[in-house]
Amino acid sequence: MKNYLRPLCLALAAASLMSGCATRPAAPxxxxxxxxxxxxxxxxxxxxxxxxxxxxxxxxxxxxxxxxxxxxxxxxxxxxxxxxxxxxxxxxxxxxxxxxxxxxxxxxxxxxxxxxxxxxxxxxxxxxxxxxxxxxxxxxxxxxxxxxxxxxxxxxxxxxxxxxxxxxxxxxxxxxxxxxxxxxxxxxxxxxxxxxxxxxxxxxxxxxxxxxxxxxxxxxxxxxxxxxxxxxxxxxxxxxxxxxxxxxxxxxxxxxxxxxxxxxxxxxxxxxxxxxxxxxxxxxxxxxxxxxxxxxxxxxxxxxxxxxxxxxxxxxxxxxxxxxxxxxxxxxxxxxxxxxxxxxxxxRSEAVLARPVARLGAKVVTRKLNDAGEAPLGNLIADAVLDATKAQGVQVAFMNTGGMRKDLEAGDNLVATYGQAQVVLPFSNTIVVMDMTGAQLRAVLEQQWIRKHADSNAAMLHPSRGFTYRWDGARPRGQRVVPGSVKLDGVAIDEARIYRVAANNFLAEGGDGFAAFAEASNKRDTQILDLDAFVRYLAASDRSGKPAGSSAVAGRVETTK
Incomplete structure (x- = not known):
């Protein structure tokens, strides 16, 4: 009896072993x-x-x-x-x-x-x-x-x-x-x-x-x-x-x-x-x-x-x-x-990027915003745009925060190179001049708080010299600009009057949610690159003995928030 059972048991064991191998999942x-x-x-x-x-x-x-x-x-x-x-x-x-x-x-x-x-x-x-x-x-x-x-x-x-x-x-x-x-x-x-x-x-x-x-x-x-x-x-x-x-x-x-x-x-x-x-x-x-x-x-x-x-x-x-x-x-x-x-x-890049452009007024001109949403670098670029277009009757220029990709940094000798300027404005945007009413100017300022991330001030505009205003963060969106505070050269803007304005072509087409720029009239693309205007302004300021750029904001924007 045992002799018959032994082969049967061995066969069953072998079958069981083979069955176990067959069902084992393959490695993934x-x-x-x-x-x-x-x-x-x-x-x-x-x-x-x-x-x-x-x-x-x-x-x-x-x-x-x-x-x-x-x-x-x-x-x-x-x-x-x-x-x-x-x-x-x-x-x-x-x-x-x-x-x-x-x-x-x-x-x-x-x-x-x-x-x-x-x-x-x-x-x-x-x-x-x-x-x-x-x-x-x-x-x-x-x-x-x-x-x-x-x-x-x-x-x-x-x-x-x-x-x-x-x-x-x-x-x-x-x-x-x-x-x-x-x-x-x-x-x-x-x-x-x-x-x-x-x-x-x-x-x-x-x-x-x-x-x-x-x-x-x-x-x-x-x-x-x-x-x-x-x-x-x-x-x-x-x-x-x-x-x-x-x-x-x-x-x-x-x-x-x-x-x-x-x-x-x-x-x-x-x-x-x-x-x-x-x-x-x-x-x-x-x-x-x-x-x-x-x-x-x-x-x-x-x-x-x-x-x-x-x-x-x-x-x-x-x-x-x-x-x-x-x-x-x-x-x-x-x-x-x-x-x-x-x-x-x-x-291949070194000779161009290392070319000195101008002496600056500060070692670092930062794009970091203060509580009012103003940055020294924004002030500087807006002034450069104004300077490049003032012969065309431009009275105020704007720069958007998102268009400034890096701080403007000079060496210990305060001399900025072309490469350091180019990294600030890498988009090859051109400058557009346009007509805007005082009411449209106020509207464009209110649009700084339209976007979802607006409370972070990420969509703030930077105005050129002579243009100032105040805003109140406690007021509802669409009504934050304090009435009567928007001024050009110390004079309150007239909502019915037409002003000549300059901005990069991204803003001029309504970019970053600034629809009021898109509604402006009498637009003309100057074909001047913002980077070229920036570099020329820095060089001209240096030659005049008054190097441009500061580590502090110019105080063009104030807030009561």
Whole structure:
């Protein structure tokens, strides 16, 4: 009896063992994604300030040479690693990039092996035609003094800009592709891109004429249907819209994310589990209703390393983990190709950027606003615009806060260079002169508090010398300018009288929500670049023996709040 049972028992044991092996789940496939956002042409590294566990730290981080070194090391771990962006790769850039129409930055990101990026609002700064040229290449540009000057055969970005929610109203089709499908380890990953629907409020109206910016969530969900039909099983949203949290930039699964991206995320198809965001220049790696939402600060200081675990049979996403990593020099072996390219661009740029412009009245002229919403740098630029147009009868000029990208900084000898001036005004805006009634001037001042973030004074205007007013924060929006306080050269403005006004073309078209500028009459674009006017004013002030610029505000705006 035992002799018969022994073989049977062994057979049953073997069958049981084989059955256990057959049902053991296969190891998931690991896909690796690296993301950055709001690069803004920061070819060189810079200071990165962050706080973790109440401790403030400042390090030197970023730069295409350091990014290249990190990606080179990570690709040795996974040769199929995917590198993507969430918009504002260019626009509002330092002089090293902006002086070449940002072609140096787009070439560098292409060399780094970027696969795709959503468009950002700054990609539209120079208009649709220039965006398409930057994508596809060529030299036909309204910035003829900059385009194809670094490389006479600019061939465009090798990665793909995406925007599912930007429609050409003449054709009904998207201006840029809505999505791109990449394959890694046999898995098709669909990247769907979008830009904030409010882009028209922050770019030149003439540059986006004929384009419609649709609801982000609706456009992404619509694109998902097509991406799924083309065989993609893993889906990633690249969106240039973001949020804020008081948690550390590298806090795992942070919980307190707030802002537009949260409401957008909650309306997305349940299959969209990973959202790579931008726009708010904030580092976070958060969870919202079971979705992972990331952002990697700005300027290339931080990269988001994202690991996707995918079921090998169904090819569906099982798990997502994110780690925001500070890119400090020397952490990885150098990438000689990227280091050489950075050096090449710097050498080509050095002579122009190092050219002395003028002695300043202060070592640093800051764009930081005081309680009234006035900044020394805003005073200085507005005066430069007035000086450039006073021969055309201009009586008052305005500068917008968002147009000043950096402080104006001179060396210890107080001499500012062209590069230091250019980084302040990198948008190549021109100066427009126009007629406005006194009533329209008062209206434009009231519009400083229309935008959602208005209480932060982020949308404040800076008037030129001779123009003063007072506002009361306790009064309701639309009525904050104190009656009778708006004066030109000490005389109260007459609401029925016409005044000649100057501002950059962004403001003149109603940018930043200043609709009263758009309603002005008798407009003429002088074709004078704001940067040229700025540099000339600094030089002329120096020659006169009265260097321009101060560390203190001029007191043109007062508040009783």
């Amino acid at each position: 496939l690991e896909l690796n994604v690296v993301a950055l956002n709001d690069f803004h042409g920061h070819l060189e590294g810079g200071k990165f300030n962050y706080t973790v566990n109440g401790r403030q730290t400042t390090v030197h981080a970023g730069g295409i040479d350091v990014i290249g070194a990190a990606l080179q090391a990570w690709r040795k771990e996974d040769r199929e690693l995917m590198f993507v962006g969430a918009g504002d790769l260019v626009g509002g850039t330092p002089a090293l990039s902006s002086m070449w129409a940002d072609e140096a930055s787009l070439t560098a990101l292409s060399m780094l092996g970027m696969n795709a990026s959503s468009a950002g609002n700054h990609e539209f700064d120079q208009g649709r035609a220039e965006l398409l040229r930057q994508q596809h290449g060529g030299c036909d540009s309204h910035r003829a003094d900059k385009a194809c000057k670094l490389d006479p055969d600019y061939r465009g970005a090798s990665f793909t800009y995406l925007a599912a929610n930007v429609i050409d109203t003449a054709t009904g089709k998207t201006l840029l592709p809505a999505y791109k499908i990449e394959e890694a380890k046999g898995v098709k990953v669909g990247y769907i891109g979008a830009v904030l629907k409010d882009t028209p409020s922050v770019v030149l109206a003439s540059g986006i004429k004929g384009l419609a910016f649709l609801d982000e969530a609706d456009a992404i969900n619509k694109a998902l249907v097509e991406v799924r039909a083309k065989g993609a099983t893993v889906f990633v949203v690249l969106i240039h819209e973001g949020g804020h949290t008081d948690e550390a930039f590298n806090e795992p699964d942070c919980k307190n994310l707030k802002g537009p991206i949260v409401s957008i995320a909650k309306r997305l198809d349940p299959e969209l589990k990973l959202i790579i965001s931008g726009h708010t220049h904030t580092g976070f790696q958060c969870k919202v209703d079971g979705r992972t939402i990331t952002q990697a600060e700005m300027g290339g200081h931080v990269l988001s390393r994202i690991k996707l675990l995918v079921d090998p049979d169904s090819r569906l996403l099982r798990d997502i983990s994110v780690r925001n990593v500070v890119l400090t020099p020397g952490e990885y072996p150098a990438d000689p190709r990227m280091a050489a390219y950075l050096q090449q661009v710097k050498q």
